[in-house]
Amino acid sequence: MDDKTHGFHDEIFGRKDKVMRAALMDDVKGMAGFLLAKEHRGPGDTIEAASYRVQTKYGVPASFLMRLRHREVKDIMMSNFIALATAYQAALNKIDRAYEHEKALADNTKILRLARALAGEEGEG
Structure with a gap:
């Protein structure tokens, strides 16, 4: 294989x-956005605080979440x-369990x- 063909091969697979x-x-x-949005408590809360709560609950480093965000x-x-x-x-399993409970x-x-x-109302139940 010559250099031109090899370079073309790398370019295609690199892309x-x-x-x-x-x-x-x-x-x-x-x-990460889903977890932060789920944990954010609304006005008065910060994303940083939410990221630390995610870290405490699930073990995902808060610095990693903030790096992904910014x-x-x-x-x-x-x-x-x-x-x-x-x-x-x-988090998805928790949502599914809550849904099944409400259902x-x-x-x-x-x-x-x-x-x-x-x-x-009168009727049969």
Whole structure:
């Protein structure tokens, strides 16, 4: 293989690698943003405080979360990525459990009968 062909090969795969890396970084930033948004308590709270709460709850370094938020990140340590992905999955599982709990409450026929009785409705529950 001559130098021209080899250089072309690297250019094509280098471009693909950059696109894949950019897509992965977008996903990583999205996970971090989700965790910070979920933890942020609204007016009067700061993103920095939310990042420290995420660090305490899930073990994702607050400095890593803030770096993802404020800078263009080209590479990350695998340990930070694994901590972030694990925290993201744990947060999603918590949301799913809360949804299932609320759904079970809404599907509970005793609660529906009680609500109907309090509303003065007659009917079968």
